[in-house]
Amino acid sequence: MSVDWSWIADHTDDLTALTLSHLQAALTAVLLGLLVSLPLAVVAHRVRRLRGLLLGLSNILFTIPSIAVFVLLLPVSGLTRTTTVIGLTIYTLVVLLRNTVEGLDSVPARTKEAAKAMGTRPLRTLITVELPLALPVIMAGVRIATVMAISLVSVATYIGDGGLGQLFTDGFQRNFPTPVIVGVVLTLLLALVADALLVTVQYVLTPWTRRQKRGV
C-alpha cells in the first residue's frame, strides 16, 4: 500500500472542504447534544424517579446501530446534513447526559447548602455554583462525545454525507488506497486536535483545579 502523493497535491481543496464539513457535522452534533442533555440532566439530577428512566432511554438509543438510525431518519429529514447531525446527536446523548448527571451529583452537598443559606435562589445556584463545579466531569463527557462524533461522521456516507468518510468509499470503489489512508489520518488528526482544544478550554475555565502551593 503506497501513498500517491501527487493525488493528495491535486486534491488539497477537496480535502480541506471535506475536513471542514466533517468537523462541522461533529461539532454541531456535540453542541446540540449538550443543549438537549443539560436540561434533561438537571431534571434527572433533581427528580430521582426520572433519573433511571432518562439514563435508560439514552442507553437504549445508543444500542441502535448507527446505520439503522440514519435509515429511520430518512422519511423525516431525507438525504441531508440534518439527518447526519440528528443521528450523531443521539449518540452523543448517552455520554453527555450521564456525565452531566454525574457531574451535578459530584457537587458537595455542603457547598449547595452554603449557597442556599447565603440566600442564593435555585436557578442562580445551578448556574453559578453547581454547573461550574460539575464542569470537570461534564468536560470529560464532552471530550468522549466529540471524539466519538468525529469518528462516527463517516458512517453518514451511506446517506450521501459523511465528510471524510467519502474518501473511504471513493478509495474502496476504485481499489485505490491513497484516499482511504488520507481519510484515516485526517480523521485521527481532527480527533486529536479537537481533544487538545477541549483540554485547553477546560484548563482555562477551571482555574481552581490547578495545582498551586498551599499556605498563605
Add this chain to the structure above:
Amino acid sequence: MQPGKGLLMIQFDAVHKRFPNGTTAVQDLTLDMPEGGVTVLVGSSGCGKTTTLRMINRMVDPTSGTIRVAGRDVLEQDAAELRRSIGYVIQQSGLFPHRTVSDNIATVPLLLGWGRRKARARAAELLETVGLSADAGKRYPHQLSGGQQQRVGVARALAADPPVLLMDEPFGAVDPVVRTQLQNELLRLQRDLSKTIVFVTHDVDEAVRLGDRIAVFRTGGHLVQCAAPAELLARPADAFVADFLGAERGLKLLSLTTLAGVAQGPAPEGARWQLTLDSARKPLVWHDTENDTALPLRPLQDTDSLLSALNESIAAPSGLVARVDADGVLTGVSSREDIHDRAGRVHSEASAVAA
C-alpha cells in the same frame, strides 16, 4: 460581655418540628434570644439543636409555632431575602471551592446588588478583620489551612453586616489549638460588633467560654434548661443537665471567675521556698533553699481565671501563687487556702443567686 440591650432579637414561640419520616426534632420550644448576646445551643447529636438553628433562617420550616427575627415572623418573609440578612457559618466552612477567598466573602453583597468594586473592598476589609493577609484574598479555599478556611467562613457571614449570626459547629473540624484561637477571635470580634449570635456545639467547654446564655437540649428535641453559664453550672435543672455538664462542672464554674477578688500578701521571706525574681521584679522560679533546686512557676494576673489559680496553687510546692500586674511585675502572692475559700464562695454565691 453583656447580653444585649434587653430587646429580644429571636423569639421561638411553641415551635414544633416533625420531619416527614416521623421523627420529632423539636418539641414545643419557647425560647428568646436577646439582642447582642451569644446563645449557645448544646446537647448530644439528634437533640434538635441544629434544626432549631436552621429554622431561624428557614433552612427548615417549623411544623407549627412561630419564629420571629427582629419582631417579624420568618414564615412571612421571602426565604432567600431572609437568609441574606442573616450570617451563616457551618462546619468545615462550606466555602465555594471554585471561587477565590475574596469572591467567597463577597457572596452576599453581590446577591444584594452592591456592585463588584464595593463588594471587593468589603471583602478586603473583612480579611483584615478576621486576621488574614490581603493576598489570601486571591487564593482558592483549598490552598488555605482548616483554621484559615474557618476564618474566611466567618468573614463571609459578616460581609453584609447582618445583625444575626448563625454558627453551626463552626470550629468542630479544627484541632484544639486552632479551635481555642478561633474562639478567642470570635470573642474579640463580638466585643466590637455585638451581633446576636446563635451558636451550636456539643462541646460544653466551648459553650461555657462563648455563651452569654446556654440552652441545653435533650434527645427528642426538648429544651431542658436555658441559663447563664454560671447559673447552669451551679444549679443544673436536673440529672440530665448535670450529667451532660460532666463531673468537672464545679471546676468549669471557676473558669468563669477571675482571680481579682482573692487576697494577696507579700512574698514569703525566710521560708524553705523562695521566689526568685529578675532585675525587673518579674517572678522566675520557686527556689528550694534546702537543697538548692528550682521549680518552674506560672505567674498569674488578675484577669486569669480562678480555675488556673487553683491549678497553679496545687502545682506550686509552697501552695502559693505568684501574682503579677499586666507587665509581669510581681504584686504579691496568694495562698492555696485563700484561693480555695474564694472558690467555695463562688459556688455558694452562684447557687444562692439562682435560688
